[in-house]
Amino acid sequence: xxxxxxxxxxxxxxxxxxxxxxxxxxxxxxxxxxxxxxxxxxxxxxxxxxxxxxxxxxxxxxxxxxxxxxxxxxxxxxxxxxxxxxxxxxxxxxxxxxxxxxxxxxxxxxxxxxxxxxxxxxxxxxxxxxxxxxxxxxxxxxxxxxxxxxxxxxxxxxxxxxxxxxxxxxxxxxxxxxxxxxxxxxxxxxxxxxxxxxxxxxxxxxxxxxxxxxxxxxxxxxxxxxxxxxxxxxxxxxxxxxxxxxxxxxxxxxxxxxxxxxxxxxxxxxxxxxxxxxxxxxxxxxxxxxxxxxxxxxxxxxxxxxxxxxxxxxxxxxxxxxxxxxxxxxxxxxxxxxxxxxxxxxxxxxxxxxxxxxxxxxxxxxxxxxxxxxxxxxxxxxxxxxxxxxxxxxxxxxxxxxxxxxxxxxxxxxxxxxxxxxxxxxxxxxxxxxxxxxxxxxxxxxxxxxxxxxxxxxxxxxxxxxxxxxxxxxxxxxxxxxxxxxxxxxxxxxxxxxxxxxxxxxxxxxxxxxxxxxx
Numbered sequence: 001x002x003x004x005x006x007x008x009x010x011x012x013x014x015x016x017x018x019x020x021x022x023x024x025x026x027x028x029x030x031x032x033x034x035x036x037x038x039x040x041x042x043x044x045x046x047x048x049x050x051x052x053x054x055x056x057x058x059x060x061x062x063x064x065x066x067x068x069x070x071x072x073x074x075x076x077x078x079x080x081x082x083x084x085x086x087x088x089x090x091x092x093x094x095x096x097x098x099x100x101x102x103x104x105x106x107x108x109x110x111x112x113x114x115x116x117x118x119x120x121x122x123x124x125x126x127x128x129x130x131x132x133x134x135x136x137x138x139x140x141x142x143x144x145x146x147x148x149x150x151x152x153x154x155x156x157x158x159x160x161x162x163x164x165x166x167x168x169x170x171x172x173x174x175x176x177x178x179x180x181x182x183x184x185x186x187x188x189x190x191x192x193x194x195x196x197x198x199x200x201x202x203x204x205x206x207x208x209x210x211x212x213x214x215x216x217x218x219x220x221x222x223x224x225x226x227x228x229x230x231x232x233x234x235x236x237x238x239x240x241x242x243x244x245x246x247x248x249x250x251x252x253x254x255x256x257x258x259x260x261x262x263x264x265x266x267x268x269x270x271x272x273x274x275x276x277x278x279x280x281x282x283x284x285x286x287x288x289x290x291x292x293x294x295x296x297x298x299x300x301x302x303x304x305x306x307x308x309x310x311x312x313x314x315x316x317x318x319x320x321x322x323x324x325x326x327x328x329x330x331x332x333x334x335x336x337x338x339x340x341x342x343x344x345x346x347x348x349x350x351x352x353x354x355x356x357x358x359x360x361x362x363x364x365x366x367x368x369x370x371x372x373x374x375x376x377x378x379x380x381x382x383x384x385x386x387x388x389x390x391x392x393x394x395x396x397x398x399x400x401x402x403x404x405x406x407x408x409x410x411x412x413x414x415x416x417x418x419x420x421x422x423x424x425x426x427x428x429x430x431x432x433x434x435x436x437x438x439x440x441x442x443x444x445x446x447x448x449x450x451x452x453x454x455x456x457x458x459x460x461x462x463x464x465x466x467x468x469x470x471x472x473x474x475x476x477x478x479x480x481x482x483x484x485x486x487x488x489x490x491x492x493x494x495x496x497x498x499x500x501x502x503x504x505x506x507x508x509x510x511x512x513x514x515x516x517x518x519x
Contacts, residue, residue: 001157002156002262004116005102005157006102006154007099008140009098010097010141024082025081028084032125034087035437037085039091046058050226081093086122087441089105090118101119106427108330109334117251118417141386142247154246156241159238159240160240161237164269172274175278176264176313178309184245185203186248189376201290212283224244225244244286245257249357252355267316274319296308320335426474436454449466456488456490465505481494
């Protein structure tokens with residue numbers, strides 16, 4: 001299972017930073033229905049570290065902490081929190097001053113791309129409704145920086161085997177994550193803080209990492225996040241939480257970002273460990289790679305000397321070809337794209353403007369600079385950078401490229417439209433949650449990623465455990481649950497699935513998940 005959570009940048013005409021929590025909350029509440037509310041925050045444990053401890057608190061930017069102590073409200077006439085669960089099985093909520101769209105759990109990268117792109121359409125629909133109601137311009141940006149020192153995240157989640165030791169994850173993933181940005185970066189004008197030497201860089205997030213590993217996400221950000229919040233059977237699985245990636249618009253970039261990470265995690269599960277690609281200073285290297293104006297992307301090895309980022313990636317690719325080729329048609333597709341893009345990055349990186357976000361944006365900016373005789377330090381370029389990420393089809397520069405057929409596609413517009421209102425067909429968990437919300441939103445009493453509580457219409461609240469659902473046959477789940485006309489029918493269909501599978505999917509106890517309780 002894989003998923004992506006994207007915090008969107010928000011602009012509301014006439015509003016300042018102190019209003020953004022309220023504005024993000026308004027936006028979430030305008031999500032078109034049917035939707036379910038009642039998200040249960042009690043089961044969330046963001047301070048739990050996979051290294052075996054729980055931290056007392058998460059790091060916060062001192063400026064934000066000072067803002068909190070000043071007594072200034074983050075919202076005015078609305079609650080600070082708003083949550084909506086969609087018929088697709090996705091979640092939309094406000095994370096501080098940003099609306100955040102979390103895809104449903106996906107079983108394939110293709111489903112993930114469609115669901116991630118569907119999030120753009122959901123967010124734009126919310127913006128249009130807010131704009132019509134407030135009478136002012138509202139714009140949403142699928143990016144990671146406001147160019148004023150703030151960074152907001154695009155996080156990935158991967159279900160992995162809990163038995164892989166943390167040290168193996170750390171040493172196995174640091175070189176991969178530092179160099180992954182050569183194809184997964186979204187591109188950015190300048191650097192933060194600026195020293196005048198960086199005209200354009202690969203990644204919007206690279207400027208904001210300060211440690212190799214920690215549980216934090218808001219401040220003192222790590223390259224490898226150690227949060228241990230599985231949303232699944234904690235005895236068997238971890239949810240590996242990745243925060244070092246950019247929000248992508250190019251579908252091939254998302255395919256590579258998620259697909260290569262998935263294969264690398266599978267490699268580590270097989271016992272493979274990389275050799276000869278350890279980095280001397282990963283935190284320095286992630287910035288150096290992103291900011292390298294020569295596009296050679298050299299990094300310093302732990303044992304001395306340098307190695308090209310392309311060659312670091314080739315080491316992972318070679319191991320994946322040896323151990324994972326033939327695993328699935330999609331795995332083979334990712335392997336082929338991985339190799340083809342690395343070849344182009346080595347010989348003609350700027351020629352990838354139809355494939356990768358950083359190259360597509362760079363090509364647009366170069367065209368504009370040449371036409372206007374503009375230097376890289378002109379503030380207009382930061383405005384154009386921002387508009388590349390606008391999810392309004394009438395304003396977004398990336399969407400303009402897409403409409404002109406200038407970027408490669410992986411999924412069709414029809415697949416994206418279907419993912420707006422329908423759960424991924426190969427994901428039993430998303431199917432159960434999405435169908436319950438789509439058919440019986442008012443009967444959903446409480447919901448989390450790992451549990452759904454449904455009023456069966458006969459006075460009983462039935463708890464449905466996602467950890468027991470996830471291994472069911474998705475075709476059978478859809479066939480049994482889709483015809484349900486009432487919540488009671490839905491519960492009865494789940495019980496029939498339980499009988500056939502020999503598992504305990506639904507019960508009358510709406511308490512905490514077994515997996516959460518064990519943790």
